[in-house]
Amino acid sequence: MPASIIPKPDGGKVVKTNCFECHAKCGVLAHVDSSGTLVKVEGNPEDPRNQGRLCPKGRSAVQILNDPHRVNYPLKRVGKRGEGKWERISWDEAMDTIEKRLKEYKKNFGGESVVFGQGTGRGTNQWNHRLGNTLGVNHWCSPAHICLLPLMTTSLYMFGMLPIWDGCDFERSQCMVFWGSNLVWTEATISAGEVGRSRNRGAKIIVIDPNYEHPLASRADHFLPVRPGSDSALAMAWINVIIEEDLYDHDFVKKWTNAPMLIDAETLDPITEAAFKKEGNKGQLMIWDEMTHSPQPIGSTTASPALNITQEITLTDGRKITVTTAWQILRQRAAAMPPEKAAKLCWLETDKIKEAARMYATTKPGAITVFQGIEEHTNSKHTIQAINTIMAITGNIDVYGGNMWVPFWNEMLGPRLAGMPPESHAQKRLSNFKHYPNSHPTQVWDAILTGKPYPIKAYISVQGNPISWSENSNKVVEALHKLDFLVVMDYFMSPTANLADIVLPSAHWTERDYIADELCGRWFFGQQKAVEPLYERRSDITFMRELGRRLDPKWWPWKTNEELFDFQLEPYKITWAELKEQWIFENTPFIEKRYEQNGFPTPSQKLEIYSLIFKSTDSDPLPDYEEPAESPYSQPGVAKDYPFILTTGRRYPNYYHSAYRGIPYLRELAPEPRVFINSETAKKLGIGENEEVWIESPHGKIKMKAQLTDGIHQRVIALPHGWWQACPELGLPGYPDNIANANCLISDKYHDKDLGTPGSRSSLCKVYKA
Numbered sequence: 078m079p080a081s082i083i084p085k086p087d088g089g090k091v092v093k094t095n096c097f098e099c100h101a102k103c104g105v106l107a108h109v110d111s112s113g114t115l116v117k118v119e120g121n122p123e124d125p126r127n128q129g130r131l132c133p134k135g136r137s138a139v140q141i142l143n144d145p146h147r148v149n150y151p152l153k154r155v156g157k158r159g160e161g162k163w164e165r166i167s168w169d170e171a172m173d174t175i176e177k178r179l180k181e182y183k184k185n186f187g188g189e190s191v192v193f194g195q196g197t198g199r200g201t202n203q204w205n206h207r208l209g210n211t212l213g214v215n216h217w218c219s220p221a222h223i224c225l226l227p228l229m230t231t232s233l234y235m236f237g238m239l240p241i242w243d244g245c246d247f248e249r250s251q252c253m254v255f256w257g258s259n260l261v262w263t264e265a266t267i268s269a270g271e272v273g274r275s276r277n278r279g280a281k282i283i284v285i286d287p288n289y290e291h292p293l294a295s296r297a298d299h300f301l302p303v304r305p306g307s308d309s310a311l312a313m314a315w316i317n318v319i320i321e322e323d324l325y326d327h328d329f330v331k332k333w334t335n336a337p338m339l340i341d342a343e344t345l346d347p348i349t350e351a352a353f354k355k356e357g358n359k360g361q362l363m364i365w366d367e368m369t370h371s372p373q374p375i376g377s378t379t380a381s382p383a384l385n386i387t388q389e390i391t392l393t394d395g396r397k398i399t400v401t402t403a404w405q406i407l408r409q410r411a412a413a414m415p416p417e418k419a420a421k422l423c424w425l426e427t428d429k430i431k432e433a434a435r436m437y438a439t440t441k442p443g444a445i446t447v448f449q450g451i452e453e454h455t456n457s458k459h460t461i462q463a464i465n466t467i468m469a470i471t472g473n474i475d476v477y478g479g480n481m482w483v484p485f486w487n488e489m490l491g492p493r494l495a496g497m498p499p500e501s502h503a504q505k506r507l508s509n510f511k512h513y514p515n516s517h518p519t520q521v522w523d524a525i526l527t528g529k530p531y532p533i534k535a536y537i538s539v540q541g542n543p544i545s546w547s548e549n550s551n552k553v554v555e556a557l558h559k560l561d562f563l564v565v566m567d568y569f570m571s572p573t574a575n576l577a578d579i580v581l582p583s584a585h586w587t588e589r590d591y592i593a594d595e596l597c598g599r600w601f602f603g604q605q606k607a608v609e610p611l612y613e614r615r616s617d618i619t620f621m622r623e624l625g626r627r628l629d630p631k632w633w634p635w636k637t638n639e640e641l642f643d644f645q646l647e648p649y650k651i652t653w654a655e656l657k658e659q660w661i662f663e664n665t666p667f668i669e670k671r672y673e674q675n676g677f678p679t680p681s682q683k684l685e686i687y688s689l690i691f692k693s694t695d696s697d698p699l700p701d702y703e704e705p706a707e708s709p710y711s712q713p714g715v716a717k718d719y720p721f722i723l724t725t726g727r728r729y730p731n732y733y734h735s736a737y738r739g740i741p742y743l744r745e746l747a748p749e750p751r752v753f754i755n756s757e758t759a760k761k762l763g764i765g766e767n768e769e770v771w772i773e774s775p776h777g778k779i780k781m782k783a784q785l786t787d788g789i790h791q792r793v794i795a796l797p798h799g800w801w802q803a804c805p806e807l808g809l810p811g812y813p814d815n816i817a818n819a820n821c822l823i824s825d826k827y828h829d830k831d832l833g834t835p836g837s838r839s840s841l842c843k844v845y846k847a
């Protein structure tokens with residue numbers, strides 16, 4: 078028995094493993110009795126992150142494992158699609174059918190006709206990529222466009238690393254900023270402890286969130302209840318304050334960022350050495366040296382880079398152009414957003430904006446955590462880039478107490494695990510968005526419906542419910558109905574599973590072995606099963622590996638999951654057996670200022686306030702204010718009929734996205750979906766507490782009960798996503814036919830033009846009695 082399994086005197090055992098009801102992956106002690114039955118889970122005090130704490134979702138593991146409504150056997154559809162008539166089949170029959178159908182589609186329509194999809198991911202993202210690459214085209218249809226990819230992409234471009242989320246070093250921070258992020262709910266067991274300890278020793282807290290009931294709002298030194306989607310205006314105003322009040326870190330900005338880089342003031346193109354010398358290097362970026370009053374290479378160790386310079390130069394070809402620095406353009410853009418203007422756009426007070434910006438810039442070190450609150454807007458690129466710029470110019474990047482380097486995702490999602498398709502196949506991905514690296518869900522649904530640019534015949538979904546996660550849900554339903562072949566592997570019969578041809582039973586985290594990695598950054602864990610899978614449930618990775626071997630064993634040489642885990646762990650010089658034995662493994666110690674060794678892993682080796690990658694594809698290289706596509710300011714005509722800002726995706730600490738409304742212990746904590754309406758607004762609309770109301774956007778309407786509150790702006794309507802499941806044990810209903818599905822309200826016409834994000838958290842709506 079490995080050391081991570083502790084025998085009990087009564088013949089039972091305690092298994093050290095990790096919860097996977099959310100991405101925090103808290104350390105768990107799973108108690109199993111002598112009959113092999115899971116009887117209890119508790120937090121593992123040895124886990125340095127959750128230190129013995131578990132949230133309600135984690136504590137419900139035994140209930141989720143044994144829930145009577147779980148899918149337990151492979152099922153085949155025998156009625157019409159969606160009719161709910163099923164026949165139990167064997168795993169062999171299910172796998173034979175899937176293999177045969179996928180091979181036929183590849184032969185007749187090409188590998189691109191099969192889409193592998195997922196939801197938030199249960200640790201199998203990279204293997205999902207690999208399945209797509211095995212067939213030829215890696216669509217990876219997932220909610221990544223509203224969760225993580227905009228943040229990851231922009232951060233990797235600017236920093237070459239991921240200093241956000243898990244990179245926040247709250248333990249050593251003097252100023253913690255929660256910007257559109259509610260980590261003390263969403264990763265409660267870890268973040269709440271860190272934040273509480275830091276608060277107790279005097280660290281400041283700033284909360285920027287439209288929700289007055291954010292758990293830290295009442296404890297914050299500054300709470301800015303920003304208008305949903307106006308965060309780019311607020312961030313540019315912070316940059317304005319920080320630059321104009323000289324609160325930025327001069328040394329860091331000059332030495333480690335590309336802010337001093339010379340650019341053409343009109344086109345914003347970088348100026349290279351070739352502009353100054355006939356034989357100059359066309360790839361060498363330049364700065365202006367204040368000492369010698371001459372252009373010098375950007376990496377020059379002797380030069381003193383000028384930040385504020387604009388002058389006319391004559392190029393080697395005789396043309397005259399005005400040259401400036403990236404810093405100057407940033408400064409001009411920030412100057413166009415004084416706090417007074419931002420206050421009007423963001424529905425905030427001018428002084429509050431200034432005071433909060435000053436507090437963050439002068440209380441060092443400071444860490445900003447951001448998440449979906451800033452991401453799920455049609456202006457996500459500019460918002461994220463502006464907030465990242467704030468971290469950068471204050472020198473809070475990769476320092477203890479600030480936002481630290483987390484390299485893990487680069488390794489786990491790299492080509493070694495996901496595989497690399499030929500370039501011609503990569504080009505077949507369905508994305509109009511230059512910086513969205515996978516097939517964009519909206520374009521996948523369109524391709525299924527129209528057959529253009531090529532037919533999509535099959536969709537294989539492992540732990541995903543796109544009817545719930547994708548914008549314009551009604552179109553998703555239409556598209557799934559049109560598919561030739563839909564396979565869904567999940568815990569429960571979700572609305573997506575209900576439309577499938579084959580449904581497969583997915584093993585719970587207590588029933589499966591896996592490596593708990595991904596977002597952990599500093600550590601990863603041997604997430605070993607506590608019990609054997611019940612009924613005929615199988616682990617997702619078993620299904621993917623076996624399907625992969627059937628499709629092409631060259632891509633999937635591993636005969637067992639253990640062999641696959643050993644391959645995954647190779648770079649860390651540890652085997653699966655050893656990882657299981659020791660349970661916890663320290664991957665990347667937090668060491669500050671790694672950039673001092675070799676610079677930043679970006680094209681310029683500087684922290685790129687001006688993103689060369691964005692510029693190389695004709696996207697804006699610098700941050701700026703941008704209105705959401707649907708707002709009272711961008712569409713005043715529409716706002717006359719739809720006067721409220723709609724923000725969806727309001728969180729519950731007891732649910733994870735669309736999961737677990739069927740678990741009685743969790744459902745009791747939040748029994749039904751409610752739309753949050755300001756009490757004064759409700760009075761004007763004649764809406765009472767608990768009354769049913771329609772919430773209507775220009776794109777659809779849904780119905781929920783009203784929850785009246787003073788904890789939200791009078792012009793903002795907030796509602797949750799993910800409601801579909803019934804809880805028969807409590808007599809609480811499900812919500813079929815998308816009647817309470819927030820994504821029916823969200824347009825698939827408006828997306829961030831670079832990153833493909835829809836306006837899930839900033840659209841327009843009206844509300845009226847049902």
Ligand code: SF4
Pocket residue numbers: 096097098099100101102103127130131132133134135136263264265266267
């Ligand atoms: S925060 Fe809760 S759900 Fe998430 S891993 Fe920890 S115990 Fe599980």
